[in-house]
Amino acid sequence: IVKEHLPGVEATIFFMDIRAFGKDFDKFVNRAKDDYHTRFIRARISAVEIDPATENLIIQYNSEAGSLIEENFDLVVLSVGLLSTAGIRKMAARFDIEINACGFARTSSFTPMTASRPGIFIAGTFSGPKDIPETVMQASGAASAAASLLTELPIRELREELPQEFDLRGEQIRTGVFVCRCGINIAATVDVPGVVEYASALQGVVHSQEFIFACAQDSQKLIGEKIKELKLNRVIVSACTPRTHELLFQKTLSSSGLNPYLFTSHNLISISESR
Numbered sequence: 001i002v003k004e005h006l007p008g009v010e011a012t013i014f015f016m017d018i019r020a021f022g023k024d025f026d027k028f029v030n031r032a033k034d035d036y037h038t039r040f041i042r043a044r045i046s047a048v049e050i051d052p053a054t055e056n057l058i059i060q061y062n063s064e065a066g067s068l069i070e071e072n073f074d075l076v077v078l079s080v081g082l083l084s085t086a087g088i089r090k091m092a093a094r095f096d097i098e099i100n101a102c103g104f105a106r107t108s109s110f111t112p113m114t115a116s117r118p119g120i121f122i123a124g125t126f127s128g129p130k131d132i133p134e135t136v137m138q139a140s141g142a143a144s145a146a147a148s149l150l151t152e153l154p155i156r157e158l159r160e161e162l163p164q165e166f167d168l169r170g171e172q173i174r175t176g177v178f179v180c181r182c183g184i185n186i187a188a189t190v191d192v193p194g195v196v197e198y199a200s201a202l203q204g205v206v207h208s209q210e211f212i213f214a215c216a217q218d219s220q221k222l223i224g225e226k227i228k229e230l231k232l233n234r235v236i237v238s239a240c241t242p243r244t245h246e247l248l249f250q251k252t253l254s255s256s257g258l259n260p261y262l263f264t265s266h267n268l269i270s271i272s273e274s275r
């Protein structure tokens, strides 16, 4: 990831044994080696010292041939395993659910979201180390499993308090365009600043800007602020498919006083993937 963002960085990974945990994580290691030329060195590091002249860090290790080597680095990151926390144990005790020998919630391979106590569902690292996609998948699964228990209950509609919608009668069109880099997923193939500049020159566009992650909470807050500050009455987000986040952006409009149907989603990720 560092190499994707800063191609000039020279990265070295010292390891004793690599077991890439999870689906496709071996591919991740191979990509780091083959596509990004990250050095992987099997060695036990014996010392990390500060170079007094440069304040860089000197790593000392034995090569596989047995010679003592010293190398200079700008930054050293210690990667440690994920451990259970006192918080997990406390929460498990409060909900009266079992934990396993490693201190994570006990589940089974066939029911990975089901806790030992009926009616309690688990997602993410509460039941062990997980990556983000698996955590998101489990969160959806846990929410669906919880919802399935509620079908027998009488329906009570919960309504969120929303501000009064702006009256736009007679208003000129004032469009805000927000273009998402999606980290490097879009930015690696689409000239995002170029799209922002192009959009800013279009008729009716009064604001155009880019985001690193348009769906992040701070980006939503900023879109809401821009709607109010610049009196935007149309919002276009150029990002992923509407299936992913259309509802999220519509909700941002509603909470800022705009009718949610004044939002348009522009699917930039399909364009970037087709290149």
Ligand code: SF4
Residues within 6 Å of the ligand: 180, 181, 182, 183, 186, 212, 213, 214, 215, 216, 239, 240, 241, 244, 245, 269
């Ligand atoms: S809005 Fe879509 S494209 Fe942008 S960061 Fe989120 S998932 Fe990626």
